[in-house]
Amino acid sequence: MSGTTTPSLDAQSPAKQASSRNLKRAAASGWIGSALEYYDFTLYSQAAALVFPTIFFPTASPAVAIIASLATYGVGYVARPIGAIVLGNMADRRGRKHVLVIAMMMMGLATLAVGLLPTYSQVGVLAPIMLVVLRLVQGFAVAGELGASNALIAETAPDAKRGFFASFSVQGSQIGSILAIALLLPLASFLPDEAFQSWGWRIPFLLSAVVIIAGYLIRRHIEEPAAYLKQSAQAREFKTPAVELFRRYPRLLMICVISTLANVIGTATLVFGITYGKQESYGIGFTTSDFLWIILIVNSASALTIPLFGRLSDIFGRKALMVTGALGGGLMSIPYLFAVQEKNFALVLIFGLLAMSVFFQMWNASFATAYQEQFPTRLRVTGFAVSQNVGLMLAAFAPAVFTIMAPPGADNIPMVIGFTTLAIAVVAAGAALCLRNGAGKSFEE
Incomplete structure (x- = not known):
């Protein structure tokens, strides 16, 4: 009897080793890829608040310049639902790895081009037009990144630890933000303001050339997860997964979109909050380096809490963390x-840590896996990407809307914007309660 048992155990060992290798590669690919892509995306969001109002949108009205600059930040999110449909369809029909390479290359080229743009004083209105076009390319590309990378990890990970392993792609986005701020901070701190506004801000954008090379090297050896390969033939039968998604799962899509509005916590604190504290027209007087330090510390702390909350979502379920995180983050935006x-x-640092590194990361570390668990494999990336990016598009315009609601010179700005953020977060938490709990369950169940 031992003669039949031993070969069976020996035969399982290489399979387990291969599975472990695939999981590590998937987690590493998701982590590194998200870090590189969100490095690019963070550069733009910070430059939109700190630099672009003066060099791309000069105007007699500071409020108009701020609104225009923050609106271009939001424009990138307009392209995200389109990217979600196109790249999501590609990921569900042709495989996750193809989309991951394409998305990274597009993001790297667009961000590099931003660093080479002429200013308004050099070419006039053509400068902001080119900026908007490149922002649209960025938004299109990044829409496919998190959905495909998270699906790759979630479909490879063991069911009991899916939330933990999938959180690494979310953590990677924080690392990318940290790298972006770590490069911007010394430039903003040590360069004269005129030099930083003229050429210093361009340096981190130009370094995105590294993304173009790394995109191919990192992801060319990724293997498609077994869960996808089992249904790949069925997935190819649907030439337009997005059509099937809208036809069969409209209610689920709406729930996920509304839940994604929890991202308004981040746009209220780390986008509008920066503008409110730093722009001269509001008269508060924070410096660029002040807020870069705050963002750097908050993102560093978030990188540590995300895997913790990802693991806790495996134990207590995704919904508990998403609801608590949305409500707590919305509340902390007021103080x-x-x-x-x-x-x-x-x-500012203490409440920023509570809002973003603790409460918001409860939601952020859990939502990606929760959304992946709502949709069948043949529609998983499309369902995740469309619902996430439509919600993000709506949340991204919050800073511009907040500036209209509370322009320079307005009264009770913290109350108006803080309670608006809380109200939206309450709605997002209510939507999260409607999600199916898939923690610990197989994707086939």
């Missing part, structure tokens, strides 16, 4: 904005 108004660096 955060009051701290900005009082120009209290320590309190």
Whole structure:
């Protein structure tokens, strides 16, 4: 009897080793790829608040310049639903790895081009037009990144630890943000303001050339997960997965879109909050380096909490963390904005950590896996990408809307924007309660 048992055990060992290798490669690919892509995306979001109002949108009205610059930040999100449909369809029909390479290459080229753009003073209105076009390319590309990379990891990971392993792609986005701020911070701190506004801000954008090379080297050896390969033939039968998605799962899509509005916590604190504290027209007086330090510390702390909350979502379920995170993050935005108004660096940092590194990351570390668990394999990336990116598109325009609601000179800005953020977060938390709990369950169940 031992003669039949031993070969069976020996035969399982190489398979287990191969599975472990595939999981490590998938997690590493998702982590590194997300880091590189969100390095690019973060550069733009910070430059939109710190630099672009003066060099691309000069105007007699500071409020108009701020709104225009923040609107271009939001424009990138307009392209994301289109990218979600195109790249999501490709990922579901042709495989996850193809989309991951294409998305990274597009993002790298677009960001590199931003660093080479002439300013408004050099070419006039052509400068902001080119900026908007490149922002649209960025948005299109990044729409396919998190959905495909998270699906790759989630479909490879063991069911009991799916949330933990899938959180690495989300953590990678934080690392990318940290790298972007780590490059911007010394430039903004040590260069004269005129030099930083003229050429210093371009350096991190030009370094995106590394993404173009790394995109191919990192992802060319990725293997498609077994869960996808089992249904790949069926997936190819649907030439337009997005059509099937809208026809069969409209209610689920709407729930995920509304839940994604929890991202308004981040846009209220780390986009509008920066504009509110730093722009001269608001009269508060924070410096560029002040906020870059705050963002760097908050993102560093978030990189540590994301895997923790990902693991906790495997134990307690995704919904518990998503609801708690949305409500807590929305609530913390109120004292955060009051701290900005009082120009209290320590309190801004404390409430920023609570809002973004603790509560929001409860939601952020859980949502990607939760959404992946809602859709069948043949529609998984499309379902995730469309619902996430439509919600993000809506949340991305919040800073521009907030500036219209509370322009320079307005009264009670922390109350108006803080309670608006809380109200949206409550709606997002309610939507999260409607999601199916897939923690610990097989994708086939």
